[in-house]
Amino acid sequence: MRGRRYVIDGAAMSLVFAMASCTGLGISREAGFTYKDITVASGTALAGEGNKVLLKGEPFILSGTAIKVGDILRDVQLTQTDLSSVTITRTKGTGKVRIISIVPSLDTPVCEQQTHYLSEKNNGLDNMIELITVSIDTPFAQKRFAQEAKINNVTFLSDYRGAEFGKAHGLLVKDLHILARAVMVVDKDNTIRHLQITPELKQLPDLDKAFQVARSLISAS
Secondary structure, X not given: OOOOEOOOOOOOOEXXXXXXXXXXXXXXXXXXXXXXXXXXXXXXXXXXOOOEEEEOOEEEEEEOOOOOOOOEOOOOEEEEOOOOEEEHHHOXXXXXXXXXXXXXXXXXXXXXXXXXXXXXXXXXXXXXXXXXXXXXXXXXXXXXXXXXXXXXXXXXXXXXXXXXXHHHOOOEEOOOOEEOOEEEEEOOOOEEEEEEEOOEOOOEOOHHHHHHHHHHHHHHO
């Protein structure tokens, strides 16, 4: 099924992307970032050992313990950009709704756009909830990315030490040693209320849907 696309008017230009990316059109520049026409996944893969995601159509096996909507976020440690450790269940936004955006590598165009979209297109949600990006990039790489992108409303957490977050949530692409592309919305009690794992790594998750779920949780609280 063809997913819908985030399309923003502007000048078109062709780019050939590397791993976990796709060919797109440069279409708008916002806050210094050029948004491109990248397909948004309409469905979801399943987390957990033996399930698969695709990279440019080639299947890769996921590793780790499966997680699904309704489960409690697993209590694992990640590394912050200052090299200190933090447990994912007890970040600075604990007790609030949180959106956790999971990317394979910030150095690829799809991951870059996913992170900019989380930061720039949330329509004020960042004032009410915590926005988190998790990847296996080193804390140094995450800090450099945030500074160069001028993103200061997203918490960056690194799973570089042992991919424990990936393993604990069934999101580790073992053969590539990257995390699957995903987004989850977690309520104030650390219950996962929304989870989408893109079946194809070069596609974006539906962040607008995640924003919608987060707003509904705020309204219900």
